Amino acid sequence: MAFDLEMIKAVYAGMEERISAARTKVGRPLTLTEKILYAHLYEGPATGAHERGQSYVDFAPDRVAMQDATAQMALLQFMQAGKAQAAVPSTVHCDHLIQARVGADADLQDAYTENKEVYDFLASVSNKYGIGFWKPGAGIIHQVVLENYAFPGGMMIGTDSHTPNAGGLGMIAIGVGGADAVDVMAGMPWELKFPKVIGVKLTGKMSGWTSPKDVILKVAGILTVKGGTGAIVEYFGDGAESMSCTGKGTICNMGAEIGATTSVFAYDNSMRAYLNATKREEVVELADEVAHLLRADDEVYADPAAFYDQLIEIDLNTLEPHVNGPFTPDAAWPISQFAAVVKEHNWPAKLEVGLIGSCTNSSYEDITRSASIAEQAVSKNLEAKAEFTITPGSELVRYTTARDGLLDTFAQMGGVVLANACGPCIGQWARHTDDPTRKNSIITSFNRNFAKRNDGNPNTHAFVASPEIVTAFAIAGDLTFNPLTDTLTNKDGKQVKLDEPKGIELPVNGFAVEDAGYVAPAEDGSSVEVVVDPKSDRLQLLEGFKPWEGTDLKGLKLLIKAQGKCTTDHISMAGPWLKYRGHLDNISNNMLIGAINAFNGEANKVYNSMTRGYDAVPATARNYKAQGIGTVVVGDENYGEGSSREHAAMEPRFLGVRAVIVKSFARIHETNLKKQGMLALTFANKADYDLIEENDTIDILGLENFTPGQPLKVVLTHSDGSQDSFTVNHTYNEGQIAWFKAGSALNLIRLQQK
Numbered sequence: 072m073a074f075d076l077e078m079i080k081a082v083y084a085g086m087e088e089r090i091s092a093a094r095t096k097v098g099r100p101l102t103l104t105e106k107i108l109y110a111h112l113y114e115g116p117a118t119g120a121h122e123r124g125q126s127y128v129d130f131a132p133d134r135v136a137m138q139d140a141t142a143q144m145a146l147l148q149f150m151q152a153g154k155a156q157a158a159v160p161s162t163v164h165c166d167h168l169i170q171a172r173v174g175a176d177a178d179l180q181d182a183y184t185e186n187k188e189v190y191d192f193l194a195s196v197s198n199k200y201g202i203g204f205w206k207p208g209a210g211i212i213h214q215v216v217l218e219n220y221a222f223p224g225g226m227m228i229g230t231d232s233h234t235p236n237a238g239g240l241g242m243i244a245i246g247v248g249g250a251d252a253v254d255v256m257a258g259m260p261w262e263l264k265f266p267k268v269i270g271v272k273l274t275g276k277m278s279g280w281t282s283p284k285d286v287i288l289k290v291a292g293i294l295t296v297k298g299g300t301g302a303i304v305e306y307f308g309d310g311a312e313s314m315s316c317t318g319k320g321t322i323c324n325m326g327a328e329i330g331a332t333t334s335v336f337a338y339d340n341s342m343r344a345y346l347n348a349t350k351r352e353e354v355v356e357l358a359d360e361v362a363h364l365l366r367a368d369d370e371v372y373a374d375p376a377a378f379y380d381q382l383i384e385i386d387l388n389t390l391e392p393h394v395n396g397p398f399t400p401d402a403a404w405p406i407s408q409f410a411a412v413v414k415e416h417n418w419p420a421k422l423e424v425g426l427i428g429s430c431t432n433s434s435y436e437d438i439t440r441s442a443s444i445a446e447q448a449v450s451k452n453l454e455a456k457a458e459f460t461i462t463p464g465s466e467l468v469r470y471t472t473a474r475d476g477l478l479d480t481f482a483q484m485g486g487v488v489l490a491n492a493c494g495p496c497i498g499q500w501a502r503h504t505d506d507p508t509r510k511n512s513i514i515t516s517f518n519r520n521f522a523k524r525n526d527g528n529p530n531t532h533a534f535v536a537s538p539e540i541v542t543a544f545a546i547a548g549d550l551t552f553n554p555l556t557d558t559l560t561n562k563d564g565k566q567v568k569l570d571e572p573k574g575i576e577l578p579v580n581g582f583a584v585e586d587a588g589y590v591a592p593a594e595d596g597s598s599v600e601v602v603v604d605p606k607s608d609r610l611q612l613l614e615g616f617k618p619w620e621g622t623d624l625k626g627l628k629l630l631i632k633a634q635g636k637c638t639t640d641h642i643s644m645a646g647p648w649l650k651y652r653g654h655l656d657n658i659s660n661n662m663l664i665g666a667i668n669a670f671n672g673e674a675n676k677v678y679n680s681m682t683r684g685y686d687a688v689p690a691t692a693r694n695y696k697a698q699g700i701g702t703v704v705v706g707d708e709n710y711g712e713g714s715s716r717e718h719a720a721m722e723p724r725f726l727g728v729r730a731v732i733v734k735s736f737a738r739i740h741e742t743n744l745k746k747q748g749m750l751a752l753t754f755a756n757k758a759d760y761d762l763i764e765e766n767d768t769i770d771i772l773g774l775e776n777f778t779p780g781q782p783l784k785v786v787l788t789h790s791d792g793s794q795d796s797f798t799v800n801h802t803y804n805e806g807q808i809a810w811f812k813a814g815s816a817l818n819l820i821r822l823q824q825k
């Protein structure tokens with residue numbers, strides 16, 4: 072058995088006491104979020120109340136999950152922490168490194184050959200430290216976690232921003248950087264600012280073309296990519312109960328797109344059914360005993376406005392299917408308006424590819440609903456106009472849907488089944504196109520649609536929708552088609568209309584699989600050897616970063632002033648660079664190459680004061696580094712949104728960036744910067760962003776008295792010798808200041824070991 076029943080028992084055993092202690096301290100009824108968080112305090116039962124949005128709190132999560140693209144760096148760091156075993160149940164999932172080229176089997180074989188060194192490394196580290204290993208092809212981390220490990224009322228962290236997917240099964244599951252995973256696997260407390268709680272009340276029941284995906288597409292439109300920052304989104308109401316567990320997972324998954332810390336649903340019958348279907352009847356028995364703890368207190372549901380920091384209400388009876396995009400997941404369009412919007416913006420109406428599946432949307436229900444549309448392509452004699460791909464989220468889902476003939480249905484409409492892996496979602500996609508720069512449109516059932524993400528082409532307009540809507544669009548090949556109202560011309564020249572999708576929540580004949588792809592670790596891994604070839608270009612053992620020199624930072628140079636959206640994809644691109652995720656020096660050559668320089672509107676072209684010319688960002692940084700000159704990165708709003716990848720923080724640290732000063736940060740990235748010993752600062756007055764000039768020399772003052780809540784000062788010396796100065800804020804607490812001083816959080820762990 073892969074899941075750890077004893078651990079779940081232990082969590083539930085202490086829950087009642089911990090929650091009552093918290094209720095007494097807080098002095099009011101508790102939301103579900105608060106219950107689960109207080110039940111996971113590192114200190115045990117609460118000794119005081121924590122202020123939402125204010126207090127930094129130490130937690131003891133129950134599990135850790137890591138995917139192969141982030142696990143390499145996480146485990147390279149863990150190896151430095153000096154521990155014999157991971158302190159909590161942990162798993163590694165090989166999903167990101169498989170490239171989608173022709174189809175599942177061949178692609179998987181290629182991945183095995185091309186990534187052998189990395190897979191061997193991950194397998195042997197897992198074996199050594201007691202970490203469960205999910206082989207390439209086993210599935211995408213979040214789907215595998217939902218099927219095997221997530222449990223109501225639990226708390227986990229994962230080195231991937233879509234870890235919140237497990238909220239569909241009532242778990243507080245949070246995406247983090249690898250260094251955070253190291254804390255938890257080393258048995259240390261894991262720190263988080265106690266989040267605010269946003270309530271989303273769902274009333275009514277969905278029907279027809281509307282699906283759970285549309286709930287989150289709508290919420291993204293309301294809250295925007297920043298709106299969930301620092302908050303956990305808690306869904307409730309009769310509408311929540313009417314929805315499948317995997318549908319809830321989809322909603323929680325995409326909470327990452329609004330910047331939410333995580334999202335969660337209360338324990339209900341849909342979760343019971345899903346746990347039973349995935350052969351975890353014991354978990355149901357245990358959860359039923361504490362069911363009253365796995366939901367908010369009744370007073371909260373009776374008067375939600377009084378207990379949530381913000382309340383949103385959505386009526387599922389009237390919710391329309393949505394299509395979001397292009398280029399950002401919060402541009403939300405109800406299907407009834409979409410055609411007009413496409414024409415108005417002159418987006419390419421011709422649809423080239425429809426892609427379904429991924430960690431977000433590949434449940435049995437999703438596949439059956441989409442197949443019920445695909446099947447009509449055949450029965451109504453329609454020719455699918457766009458290419459169509461299917462990415463199953465796990466081998467369990469793939470095997471079961473193949474057995475039930477669903478994958479054949481897709482094949483009949485021309486669909487290609489890809490490996491159970493991230494593939495096109497993360498740019499691991501050898502797209503078949505005659506012109507890789509053409510302006511074109513694609514639509515996916517994935518979660519993100521940042522520019523260049525899927526195929527590297529900045530002119531690809533990527534839209535996001537539910538899998539059934541994607542399937543309908545793939546048949547029509549036209550974004551101005553509305554499947555709810557419009558007809559299509561079939562091969563006989565007749566007008567036909569697609570019927571509403573029909574789905575089956577859980578397989579009638581049960582889930583089945585031959586080899587799920589799990590490898591258990593050795594009981595005693597002490598003799599397992601982990602080998603890293605010093606000549607490897609994929610893996611590189613880490614060296615600790617230098618501690619702080621003890622003085623203010625003076626004479627720094629501006630490396631880049633980034634303008635507009637700067638996601639982790641801009642800072643450390645995925646796709647072709649995923650192969651260097653275990654080699655800090657090599658991957659640093661992608662640092663900020665996607666960020667737009669505010670002075671010339673171009674990517675990867677910044678002023679280099681050493682050469683007095685323009686150069687690529689990584690080359691310029693290496694130039695300053697070689698001369699011992701530190702640099703500064705300046706950014707706009709929500710800097711670092713998107714992924715949990717800590718490479719986006721380690722690369723600048725490695726290449727000599729000392730501070731990142733922005734208008735605002737995305738949560739995971741801000742923490743990642745702190746963990747790597749960098750200064751993550753925000754303009755006290757956002758307009759000061761405009762003071763920064765291209766050839767500025769920058770001093771950061773006040774570090775000798777670096778204290779929580781005390782702003783720092785920045786002095787700019789412009790190239791004409793004139794000066795400007797302004798105040799910058801920070802959110803470092805005592806512990807995080809200690810990371811800065813030690814040079815990184817890991818340096819501090821090592822110091823404490825001695």
Ligand code: MIC
Pocket residue numbers: 140141167230231232233246497645713714715716
């Ligand atoms: C993503 O969806 O962007 C990724 C790839 O899964 C990332 C993790 C990574 O960069 O490896 C994420 O979301 O955290």
Ligand code: SF4
Pocket residue numbers: 166167211212213231233429430431492493496497517518
């Ligand atoms: Fe993989 Fe895409 Fe899911 Fe990230 S969002 S885990 S890349 S499938």
